[in-house]
Amino acid sequence: MGVADEDESDKMRERLLRLERENRYLRRDSDDKKVLEEVFDRSTMLAVEELIARKDIRELRGVMSAGKEARVYLGEDRAGRAVAVKIYLTSASDFRKRMGYIAGDRRFGKLPAGSRETIYLWTRKEFKNLQLAQRAGIRVPAPFAFLKNILVMEYIGNPPEPAPTFSEAEVGEEEYTWTLRTIRALWNDAGLVHADLSEFNVFRAEGGPVLFDMGSAVLSSHPQAQEFLKRDVYNMVRFFRKRGIGGKEVDEWMKVILS
Ligand SMILES: Nc1ncnc2c1ncn2[C@@H]1O[C@H](COP(=O)(O)OP(=O)(O)OP(=O)(O)O)[C@@H](O)[C@H]1O
Ligand SMILES: [Mg+2]
Incomplete structure (x- = not known):
């Protein structure tokens, strides 16, 4: 990882911490320090940066939901439309529980070795599930993009209210x-x-x-x-x-x- 990357990821981390502090859309939870460190780990920050560089999102505007396993942000896409950005915590302790919902599903071959890989696979799985459901004509948030532990999808509601x-x-x-x-x-x-x-x-x-x-x-x-x-x-x-x-x-x- 280059120095520039590190600068970028630090900047994003600062921005998200600020959003967190402003607390505008935070509905439940917790300034639990451990959770914050997990959400704002470096590789997650770099993934947010990459989604921005790819123009999948333009920015993140605030936290809508802060659960044990994921945070959901109100974001904006390149056209200025609201999107929901779900970021799974990479070190959520219950990743083992997820194994049973990956093993046995023939779309996914070998089980990943670590918790981080499991969460990445989980994110991809949610994206694929939304796609399958949408193609079958079922009303779900339209999936737009995913990268690592981050899923970008259609925003359901009137922003900032889901x-x-x-x-x-x-x-x-x-x-x-x-x-x-x-x-x-x-x-x-x-x-x-x-x-x-x-x-x-x-x-x-x-x-x-x-x-x-x-x-x-x-x-x-x-x-x-x-x-x-x-x-x-x-x-x-x-x-x-x-x-x-x-x-x-x-x-x-x-x-x-x-x-
Ligand atoms: N596509 C979306 N559009 C608008 N709001 C959303 C969207 N997806 C999620 N949210 C908001 O985030 C909340 C939690 O989302 P979700 O159920 O996907 O995550 P979770 O991991 O189950 O979190 P929790 O443990 O809090 O239930 C929702 O109740 C809603 O308020
Ligand atoms: Mg839920």
Whole structure:
């Protein structure tokens, strides 16, 4: 790595730390120092710089979400349009948990050796999953680019406010029907299971719901695909039931989806 590179990555690190401090879009979390160091490691900073050099993004404007595993930034693309930039933490401690969602998916050959490589593969997997879903006509954030642990995608909502998730919004019969139809289309048309589906990973956006957070999704040929499918269905049935909506049991959903 050259001296110029180091300067660039230091500058980006400073910028992101400033955004972090300004805290404009930070909704939850934590000035947890360890987390900050992980997010702002040098290779991540260089990857952000490279995305800017490639013109995949023009800049990062602020933090929208700071979870244990990833941060999501509001960014701007070269045309000045809002984009969502998801940066996975490279040393997230739970990378082993991800292995089961990579092994068994025939798109990905040998399992990576380290946590960093696993996270890079996870990022690529989320990109590919979004592509597959989109091509099957399912509403997801359009994937624009990825590099290392960074994913750039369509921004869902009115910046700087992301669209509310089902957990934050009013939902009714329409969303219930949409959910059943979408899980079915994901399985039958895209050949995918979301595998981390819940009310926290569906936006209630203008023009209808949008499925997101697709890193864990696997092909329906994965040995545990049906198990994941059933868990997804269970989570959604339970959510709608809490809201007093529904009727169909998990097994009935499964029959409809698998038929
Ligand atoms: N495409 C997008 N457009 C707008 N906002 C987004 C987008 N993707 C993610 N976000 C914001 O970031 C939040 C977390 O995104 P996501 O679920 O993909 O990450 P995560 O790793 O599961 O994080 P968490 O652990 O906080 O759930 C979302 O609830 C939303 O507020
Ligand atoms: Mg999520």
